[in-house]
Structure formats: C-alpha cells, structure tokens
Amino acid sequence: MELSTIKDAFDRVTKKQKSSSSKTQEVIDQIRQEIENVLDTMQSVNSTDHVLDHKTVLNELKASLLQTAPLSQMEGTQKELNVALSKYGKLLEKNFNTDISKAYRNIDIDVHTLNQIIANHFYRQGLFEIGDHFLSVVGEPESAAVMKSLFLEMYQILEAMKNQDLEPALKWATSNSDKLAQSGSDIVLKLHSMQFVKILQNGSRDEALHYARTYLSPFASSHIADIQKLMGSLLWTGKLDSSPYHALLSPSNWDRLAEELKRQFCNLLGQSYNSPLSVTISAGVQALPPLLKFMNVMVGKKQEWQTMNQLPVPVELDSELQFHSIFVCPVSKEQATEDNPPMLMSCGHVLCKQSISKMSKNGSKLFKCPYCPFDVDAALCKQLYF
Template sequence: MELNSIKDAFDRVAKKQKLSCSKSQEVIDQIIQEIEKALGKIQPSLSDYKHVLSDLRTTLKDIAPLSQLEGTQKELNIALSKYAKVIEKSFNPDIAKAYRNIEFDVHTVNQIIAIHFYRQGFFDIGDCFISEARELESAASIKSSFLEMFQILEAMKHWNLEPALNWAANNSDKLKQNGSDLVLRLHSMQFLEILKKGSRNEALKYARNHLTPFSSDHMAELQKLMACLLFTGRLDSSPYSALISPTNWEKLAEELSKQFCNILGYSFESPLSVTIAAGVQGLPPLLKFMNVMAGKKQEWQTMKQLPVPVELDKEFQFHSVFVCPVSKEQSTDDNPPMLMPCGHVLCKQSIMKMSKNSTKSFKCPYCPSDVEATKCRQLYL
C-alpha cells in the first residue's frame, strides 16, 4: 500500500514536470520567433534598427515569459514538496530503533558473510573480508569448494560439460542418495551437443556407454533422445529443438549449483540473503512498534519474544509455530505446547493456571472433557 502511494506521488511529479518543460519550450519558441522577425526587419534597413528593437522590447514585455512559467513551476514545486514528504513518511531513515542488543557468535557470523561472498563468486572481496576478520584457517576449504563450482559453471556457459560430468561422476553416490537425476541430465545434454555437431555414430556410441544404465527408470526420456538421432546436425529446426534451448542450460546450471551446495552441507540460498530479505519484511511493524514504545526502550531490549505479530512470506517459514488459543501467546522453551488427553493443545502456562498448579482438574476449552495436568504431554515442534 505504501509503495502505491509513493508511485502515485511520483507520477504526479512526473506529470507536472512534463507540463513545465512543455510550457517552457513553448515560451522559448515564441521568443525565438519574435527575435527572428526583428532580425528580418533590421537586415534590409540598418538605419531603422532602434525602432525595431523598441518594438521587440514591447512584444517581449507583452509575452511576459516569467509570468507564463510561474504557474507551472509553482505546481511542480508543490508536487516535489509533497513527494519528499511521502518518501520521508514511508521510509524511516533511522532503522536502528528496531535494533536489540543480542550476543552473536562472531566466528559464525564471519563465516556466514565469507561464504556469501564466495558463493556469489566475489572471491577477491571474500579474501579481503577473511583477512580483516582474521578467519584464515576456516576459509581456505570454503573458498576452494566454491571456486570449483564456479569453474564448472563458467565452463557450462561455453557449452563445455566435461568439468560438470567429472564432478558428477565423483559424487554420483551422494547425488543418488539425494534423489537427484543430475547425472542423467548432464549426459543427456552432452549427447545432444554431440548431435548438434553432426556426429550420429559418436552420439550413438556415447548413448550406449553413458545413457544405457538409466534405461530401467527413465525409458521415456531416453526414447525421446533416441528420436533426436533422426535430426543429427539440424536439431534446432526439429520437433525436439526445446531440448537444446538456453533455458535448459540455465536450469541445468541451477540444479548443479543446488546439488553442489547440498553436498557441501550448505543451503542453495545464501543464509545472509535470506536473513536480510526476511528482515526487510519484518522491519516496518517493528519500527511502528518502537515509535509507540519510544519511552520504553529498556523494556524492548529485555523482551524474550516479539510483542507484535510479524507476518513473513512462506519461503521464510522454516519451522512450526504454536500460539496458545487461551493466552494468545507464542510457545517458547519455557512455555511449550502440551497435548491434553482429549487431543487438544494448550501452552503449559495456560494449563498450570487453569489447573491451579496441577492441584485440580479443569475442563478443556474446546470440548467437555475433564483434564488433569499430570496427564498432559509436551509436544516438540
């Protein structure tokens, strides 16, 4: 909603600026026209130039260029002023209000930042950061691993699959455990590249050596590849041209990156990127809360959980969250969810409160069952 208001304000400024420019050009053209008329009168008779200049001065005074431009310029200034206020209202320059003093493991944070640089291919920046953070011992193996990945991806950009095939062969068992068909996809693309060069016999030989082992589980894919033999050297104009499209190469490179990171024990998405993206979504409600809590900063620093709901998109939700239907509070390690004998779930503190610290039974808020606190069992999310 805030972005829509910013866009509307920007569109108004752009419209006013366009009108102002158009009016300015119109006035300038009018002045040029009058000056050219005056020059045309002066040239035939140089002796009467004073009268011509006097008439030009009177004409320009009647045109009143500054008065004509004043209105559109004033409207533009007003729109610019309002636009600045909208931006200032929508983007709080002081995001430090939402900061909390939390102790971090500096070594772990340094590793996350270094890995982010390396996995993005910024090896020089990563080396500089590692040097300044003095994390040289733990960074050498990380850099070498991602350097290998980028060398493979760079070769794939030039239609060279040999490094990728060698890596996949060395890690075939791990890829199989992960349920990945990357090895088949790499061999299939290599088979198609051979066909593109017009060597049918070589392609058939390659298929027998490398694609046959996949025939039991991927017969449909292999049949389509065998049909490509009929279009050797002209695959780009065949019914199977989609198999060699640049999109397939991009998807293949993405799958290789995912599996490479998976085998290294890293997620495909950079943890630093995910953290920043989630923080950007969660920042606005926290800033609004801090504006309300301006005089209670110390209380904010000691809170164990967020006092306001922060909605994040599904890609940022990595584990289940339980909110007690009685207290409306999110479960914590000190206040875990508890399963009652009737099958309903409440937080521990709610159960203890309703049972008077386990001294009496109580009725479940969802069904007529009588519940004894001692028979409730903790759930682990």
C-alpha cells in the same frame, strides 16, 4: 503505513514534473523561434544592402520577449511541482522512521566473522574483485582465500555453460558423483542428458547412441521414463526443432540446469543456496516496520523491550524466510518452546503444554476443548514435533 497513499503522492509529483518539464520546453522553443526569426531578418537585410538599424531589431526582440514573459509562464507549473514535492517529502518523513537504532538490540559482534560473511557474499555472487578489495580495506586480505577459490571454480563452470560447454560441469559432477548421489541429486543424469541432446542436434546419431550407452545406461533402472524419451529423440537426429521432442532444445533448459548446478555446488560446500547476508537483510526489511511500531508503543509505556526474552507481538515473514515451523498457542498466544511444547489433544486440536496444564488444573481433571465440545484428558495428550 499505506503504500497506496505514498504511491498516489509519488504519481502526483511525477505528473507535476512532466507538466513543468513540458511547459519549460514549450517556452524554450518559443524563445528559440523568436531569436531565429530575428537572425533571419538581419541576414536578409544584409544580403540586399538595405540599411537597417540592428539595434532596432534587437529592441523589437526584447519587447517581444518581455511580452511573452517566459519566466511568468514557467512559474505556475514550477510552483505546483514544488508544492507536490514538499507534501511528498513530509509524507515520507511521516511514514518512514529514519532512526532505526531503537529497533535492534546492542550486542557484541564478532567483526572477523562479519567480514567473512560480507566477503563470502561477494564471492558467491561472482564479484571477486569487490570481495578482494573489501578484505584488503578491512585488513584481512587472505582470510577467505579458500572460499574464494571454491566459488571461483563454480563460476568458471557456469561461464562455460553459458557457451553451452558442459565439459567442466561434467568433470565436476563425475568427481563428486558419490556425494551427489548421497544427497539425492540427479544432476549427473541431467548433465549427461543435455550433452546427449547437444550431440544429437549436431546430427551424429551413432555418436549420440554411443554416448547414451556409456553414460546414460547406468540410470535406466531408476529413470526409465527420462531415458525412453531421450531414446525416442534418436529418430529425429539433426531435426529435433521440428520434432515432438523440440522442448529438449528450449534455452530455458540451460538456465534451469545452471541453477541446479549452483544449488548442488553450494550444497556440497555446506553453504545455503541463497546468500546468508541477503536472506538476513530481506528478513530485516520485513521485520523492521512492525519492530519500529512496537518500539514507539513501548517508549510511550516507558518499558524497555530489549530486556524481554520474547516479543509480545508476532513478526510475520514471507514463507521463503521461514526455515522451521513455529507454533503459537491459540489460547495463550505464546510461541511454543522446548519447555512449553505443542500438545495434540484427543480431539485433534493443538494447544501448548502450559495452557493444557492450566485448563486441567495440572492434569487433575478433564477439561473441555475450547474449540469443540470434546472432553479432554491431559494425560492422553501427545507432544508434537514440527
């Protein structure tokens, strides 16, 4: 499917629509002007007590409108718009298959689990009322109460941060400091650093120094550069915006800190940062077109792809949707599996185990690498782990 072709057709429809709308407005303005002229004439005649047949004036207006032919003027541009819309609709039907039922396998779905996933998606987006209503409709009003309360706490912290109130975030970070440290997170330092800058900007150097000694000194050995930068900013108390450290006041710092807190909060919950439902839908949107195309080919060959253990064609996804490494053997074009893992040859190239076995006659002889003139001993090949 060529998206550029669809875009060009859409642009033509938009252009025709604007032209038709402009012409219609022009005709309406013309009719309005004719009517206003007639009304002015009739009012002028009444004010001077002249006798004038109003019917004659209206007949003149009718004759003028018939001569103007407003409908005929609009028919041309409207016809062009209708033609463009018709062609655009046919183009969409040609390029977008609305029947996707053949592109997925019929499997038994645990409805309860699916409801949990949908409700949790609403809760992790902060849409608590929608999540509650959804569970009420499907008859499971109490099934996600725990997860809701956890995400409710997160959004209460984030809402406070929007108002530059770090107390709820600091309280949460302090109570989970050990777990955060184990995961390698430095968000506790970032929160205290932001609070330090906030105190400093308010003009209290002594208070800021006391805060640093109390909460920042434990990080001095592991984050010396960050601590030195904050200590240097003490010289510009109350005027950071005109100092070499003005970047500390950037509003984007609050946005990044909020995103980091959300990420670490989800991490401690054992949840992914991105909603599993949104990730699944994003992957499905990308995978659907090649699957539909493949389905049409298989229907022509009278083969049932749902019985296959592996698709014979790759389905490419964006890097952010790839959560583990995938190796496809350049010789057999098959994806590596536990039974057919990738093997590193002595020349540095990688093939799947079965390809090496076939080329070496089950390891009975040396074989030449298909990508370089190196002779390879199958016994010296090493399995790779991605």
